[in-house]
Amino acid sequence: MTGLRALGLAAVLAALLLPAGAPAYLVTFSLQLFMYVVLAGSWNIVSGFTGYTSFGHVAFFGIGAYTAAILITRLGMAWPLAALAGGAMALVLGLPVGAICLRLKGPYFAIAMLGFAESLRLLATLWTSLTKGGTGITLPPIQTLVPTYYAMLACVAAVVGVNYRIATSSFGLRLLSIREDERGAEAIGINTTRHKIAAFALSTIFPGIVGGLYAQYISYVDPSSIFLTLITVQTIIMTILGGAGTVLGPVLGATTISVVQEVLWARFPHIHQGLLGVLIIGVILFLPGGVVEVFKEWRLLPRVRSI
Amino acid sequence: MLDPALLLQTALSGILLGAVYALLAGGLNLVFGVMRIINVAHADLMMLGAYNTFWLFSLAGVNPLLGLLAGLPVMFALGWVLQRFLVSRVVRSSELTSLLLTFGISIVLVNLALYLWTGDYRSVAYLSGSVVVGGMALSKVRLLGFAVALAITTAVFLFLRWNPWGRAIRATAQHPDLALACGIDVDRVRLGTFGLAAALAGAAGSLISMMYSIYPEMGAFFLLKAFAIIILGGRGSFPGAFIGAVILGLIESFAALWTTATHAEAAAYVMLILMLLLKPSGLLGEEE
Numbered sequence: 001m002t003g004l005r006a007l008g009l010a011a012v013l014a015a016l017l018l019p020a021g022a023p024a025y026l027v028t029f030s031l032q033l034f035m036y037v038v039l040a041g042s043w044n045i046v047s048g049f050t051g052y053t054s055f056g057h058v059a060f061f062g063i064g065a066y067t068a069a070i071l072i073t074r075l076g077m078a079w080p081l082a083a084l085a086g087g088a089m090a091l092v093l094g095l096p097v098g099a100i101c102l103r104l105k106g107p108y109f110a111i112a113m114l115g116f117a118e119s120l121r122l123l124a125t126l127w128t129s130l131t132k133g134g135t136g137i138t139l140p141p142i143q144t145l146v147p148t149y150y151a152m153l154a155c156v157a158a159v160v161g162v163n164y165r166i167a168t169s170s171f172g173l174r175l176l177s178i179r180e181d182e183r184g185a186e187a188i189g190i191n192t193t194r195h196k197i198a199a200f201a202l203s204t205i206f207p208g209i210v211g212g213l214y215a216q217y218i219s220y221v222d223p224s225s226i227f228l229t230l231i232t233v234q235t236i237i238m239t240i241l242g243g244a245g246t247v248l249g250p251v252l253g254a255t256t257i258s259v260v261q262e263v264l265w266a267r268f269p270h271i272h273q274g275l276l277g278v279l280i281i282g283v284i285l286f287l288p289g290g291v292v293e294v295f296k297e298w299r300l301l302p303r304v305r306s307i
Numbered sequence: 308m309l310d311p312a313l314l315l316q317t318a319l320s321g322i323l324l325g326a327v328y329a330l331l332a333g334g335l336n337l338v339f340g341v342m343r344i345i346n347v348a349h350a351d352l353m354m355l356g357a358y359n360t361f362w363l364f365s366l367a368g369v370n371p372l373l374g375l376l377a378g379l380p381v382m383f384a385l386g387w388v389l390q391r392f393l394v395s396r397v398v399r400s401s402e403l404t405s406l407l408l409t410f411g412i413s414i415v416l417v418n419l420a421l422y423l424w425t426g427d428y429r430s431v432a433y434l435s436g437s438v439v440v441g442g443m444a445l446s447k448v449r450l451l452g453f454a455v456a457l458a459i460t461t462a463v464f465l466f467l468r469w470n471p472w473g474r475a476i477r478a479t480a481q482h483p484d485l486a487l488a489c490g491i492d493v494d495r496v497r498l499g500t501f502g503l504a505a506a507l508a509g510a511a512g513s514l515i516s517m518m519y520s521i522y523p524e525m526g527a528f529f530l531l532k533a534f535a536i537i538i539l540g541g542r543g544s545f546p547g548a549f550i551g552a553v554i555l556g557l558i559e560s561f562a563a564l565w566t567t568a569t570h571a572e573a574a575a576y577v578m579l580i581l582m583l584l585l586k587p588s589g590l591l592g593e594e595e
Contacts, residue, residue, distance in 0.1 A: 047403075051401075053401075053402070053403040053406075055406070100584060101583075101584075103584075104583060104584075106402050107345050107402040107406070108538075110345075110402065111345070111538065111579070111583065112579075112580060112583045114531075114534075115531070115534075115576050115579045116580065118531060118576055119576045119577070119580065122572060122573045123573075126573070229527075233410055237407060240403075240407065271418060271422060273417075273418045274414065274418030274419060274422065276414060277411045277412070280407060280408070280410060281393065281408060281411035281412065281415070284404055284407050284411065285393070285396055285397075285408070288400065288404060
């Protein structure tokens with residue numbers, strides 16, 4: 001346990017000090033990595049713990065990105081505020097959708113969420129007076145990455161913290177009971193609807209915020225690059241590889257896949273997407289429980305819920 | 308706007324299109340019915356069928372309809388192999404597992420096609436022009452597509468109804484364990500079902516290659532249509548898929564008449580979400 005603590009502390013220190021010494025390339029890479037950690041961690045809150053697998057997580061990322069882009073370009077709002085507004089907007093729009101769609105089970109919930117995300121993509125294409133349609137919105141270029149880097153890192157800390165709180169609380173246990181047997185959970189007096197909606201609401205805020213940060217840092221948003229189903233799929237596969245319903249799973253999964261992709265992308269630029277497909281198939285067939293569970297089995301990690 | 312001949316022509320072209328959609332969605336629905344698996348790669352199998360027809364036509368001058376026939380066994384074999392080595396291993400897992408596995412297969416197929424054949428738009432120039440019936444112009448190739456799609460769909464429907472293998476497929480869809488207890492080789496039924504679904508997707512691809520431009524990523528565009536169709540028509544119900552497909556064809560056709568093509572695409576999503584909320588089991592599907 002002390003060894004693990006030291007390892008964790010070293011990782012946090014490295015993340016905090018990185019912009020001081022590392023090359024810009026590494027900072028950019030870490031920024032993207034943090035974004036995926038937040039996406040995976042927030043997907044984990046609803047799908048990892050309750051088992052309701054959302055196939056439209058990119059919707060909230062996109063809402064945040066568009067909200068921030070519009071607020072920054074139209075109102076000249078400061079970017080940290082715009083990103084927070086993106087999170088708030090994702091919550092406001094996500095809550096009714098969750099309340100309605102969470103009545104659906106299994107594949108129907110997954111498809112409804114996919115339909116929701118795709119509808120938003122079309123909405124962003126069609127509502128040209130607000131979103132400039134397929135042309136997209138160009139934001140003012142940023143001078144330095146460092147503030148965005150720390151904002152993204154703060155989001156990582158927040159999302160890991162929330163996951164930790166959930167995993168160690170009775171609220172988290174009740175969510176897990178929904179995943180294992182929803183009717184059973186209801187029978188012992190858990191208000192499953194309220195719990196599912198609470199988890200769903202929590203999971204919409206963070207992708208909204210990082211969507212806003214992403215829009216500011218990439219300084220361009222358009223419907224097809226923002227509401228991209230591949231983002232949802234990467235988020236899910238990262239969480240599964242790490243371990244759905246665990247605290248460290250999304251972090252480890254997002255890190256592993258980001259690094260592998262970076263290496264593959266550099267070596268095989270023509271086929272790296274195809275290799276991602278092979279990677280997905282491999283994870284599903286050989287590591288469906290995720291590495292955290294495997295590590296726990298091998299006693300590399302202690303068997304506690306807080307990891 | 309309300310010219311009756313125009314309305315009738317719009318309705319007819321919607322129905323013609325619907326039959327081709329039905330061919331595509333029917334296979335997806337079979338796999339979903341038998342294995343509770345949403346095959347995200349289904350529309351990419353359709354893409355492979357389209358390319359098969361295109362290459363036979365443009366390199367060897369093979370008639371696209373013969374290309375369609377030649378594609379059937381090839382696509383069946385491909386479906387068999389996918390089921391045997393990949394999909395069969397996740398049949399008993401959660402929906403998410405199979406969804407992601409088939410998404411992985413989809414990414415591999417699309418990128419393989421991109422790598423081999425580039426992202427260029429291609430088309431099969433076969434049977435252009437239209438026939439005029441009672442003041443309505445109907446495209447020849449769509450009429451042909453309708454006839455072929457209808458013939459194949461009917462054949463599969465009859466096969467499912469009367470053939471012993473077809474009945475085994477339906478029995479497995481209804482209750483896999485009971486089917487097994489009755490002496491049905493459920494694993495082989497699943498292999499055959501996936502093969503059949505792939506062959507149907509390939510046939511739909513052959514027809515679509517004559518009507519639209521084809522390109523490696525074309526599947527994504529058709530996949531959500533197919534989802535909307537099976538949600539509308541009812542999960543696992545083969546005739547339901549046909550009805551859902553015709554309704555979608557009509558909606559798209561009329562939406563395109565009055566608004567733009569993007570609005571028409573949006574209509575499919577709206578329909579899908581409304582149906583999921585109001586009656587998730589679909590028009591002809593069974594309740595959970």
